[in-house]
Amino acid sequence: MNVELEGFELQAAIAAAAAESGQPVLDAGRGQPNWLATDPRDAAFVLGRFAVAEATAASNHPEWGMTPSVSGIAARLAAFAGSDDSAGAAFLRRAVDYGVVTFGFEPDTWVHELVRAVLGDGYPSPNRMLTHIERVVERYLTEVTGAETAPPGTYQVFGTEGGAAAMAYVFRSLQENGIVRAGDKVAIATPVFTPYLQIPVLEDFGLDVVEIHAERNRPARFGEGVLHQLLDPTIKVFFLVNPGNPDTRAQHGAATVDRRLRRSALPRQRSGVGPSPMVGLGGPAILSARRNPATHAGRGVRSGSSRAVQALWGSLSRATAVAGDSASPAARSCRSALTRVMLRLSAVAAQAAS
Numbered sequence: 001m002n003v004e005l006e007g008f009e010l011q012a013a014i015a016a017a018a019a020e021s022g023q024p025v026l027d028a029g030r031g032q033p034n035w036l037a038t039d040p041r042d043a044a045f046v047l048g049r050f051a052v053a054e055a056t057a058a059s060n061h062p063e064w065g066m067t068p069s070v071s072g073i074a075a076r077l078a079a080f081a082g083s084d085d086s087a088g089a090a091f092l093r094r095a096v097d098y099g100v101v102t103f104g105f106e107p108d109t110w111v112h113e114l115v116r117a118v119l120g121d122g123y124p125s126p127n128r129m130l131t132h133i134e135r136v137v138e139r140y141l142t143e144v145t146g147a148e149t150a151p152p153g154t155y156q157v158f159g160t161e162g163g164a165a166a167m168a169y170v171f172r173s174l175q176e177n178g179i180v181r182a183g184d185k186v187a188i189a190t191p192v193f194t195p196y197l198q199i200p201v202l203e204d205f206g207l208d209v210v211e212i213h214a215e216r217n218r219p220a221r222f223g224e225g226v227l228h229q230l231l232d233p234t235i236k237v238f239f240l241v242n243p244g245n246p247d248t249r250a251q252h253g254a255a256t257v258d259r260r261l262r263r264s265a266l267p268r269q270r271s272g273v274g275p276s277p278m279v280g281l282g283g284p285a286i287l288s289a290r291r292n293p294a295t296h297a298g299r300g301v302r303s304g305s306s307r308a309v310q311a312l313w314g315s316l317s318r319a320t321a322v323a324g325d326s327a328s329p330a331a332r333s334c335r336s337a338l339t340r341v342m343l344r345l346s347a348v349a350a351q352a353a354s
Helices: 007-019 038-057 073-082 087-103 107-119 131-145 163-176 195-201 224-231 254-270 301-323 329-353
Strands: 185-190 208-213 235-241 278-282 285-289
Touching: 038 073, 038 087, 038 107, 073 087, 073 107, 087 107, 087 131, 107 131, 163 195, 163 235, 185 195, 195 208, 208 224, 224 235
Parallel strands: 185 208, 185 235
Antiparallel strands: 235 285, 278 285
């Protein structure tokens, strides 16, 4: 008898079979691994002890602490961690030095941000993420995903409470800005964490999911033939978790893939089939959005406006493809600006059609 198992059921069955093998099992599934990196966690506890001591010293009241002073806090942490020979303290010292040496952080403001973060006594500003931590996370993400090397601050990072929440925010943002609507097709790279396939089909979104299957047993997740499925003008958005979950492969050379798709799409633009895809690198995901203004044209003035929007879109697409041929900082900045304009243009086109 053949029994089809859901994703989590299959995962449990695999884990049970592995346990029966008698061999050591490292289970990283479903966000509840049976192993962990101890040094970073130890460092977090060392930082926490220092932060609480700083807050206590800043207060004259026995029942609560106050936000520690910025001035001299880096030296105080160095003295505190220097008297601790644990692996966590050593890790913390290296982490602080990494920020100062690699990014040129001012030591006191860098350490003060870490202390306030572990104390949890304030919201970040801007609210997407702590400013110093954002630069560190940005560097990590560009390294593991193979994104273009760029000056700090090129990519904005928005920390969320989890991947599923991030996907829900993205779907909602695209929906609220009129880029996708109920019934639209969206492409999602698979295999992927199961909720990513379940969220877009919920009644709140009502999207039609097209799975873009990664190639098996190859270093690259997607060959050219696979990605050309994205030239279908009815697919409005492409979601790619990068590196892959659960297959862990990163999609390297995303800019090269982007340029190849743009060039392939240019003849389709000239024939009126539709605009090329837009690809923006944002942290661990590649989000590609597309809208064909001609398919949403109204009558009279709306129709004329839509044709003008489509013509402008074609010009922007070709300009972005040209900018994509260069790796210079100016070209990267140009690509980023053009992509933002095209995303906004998508929303304007949708509003004009409604």
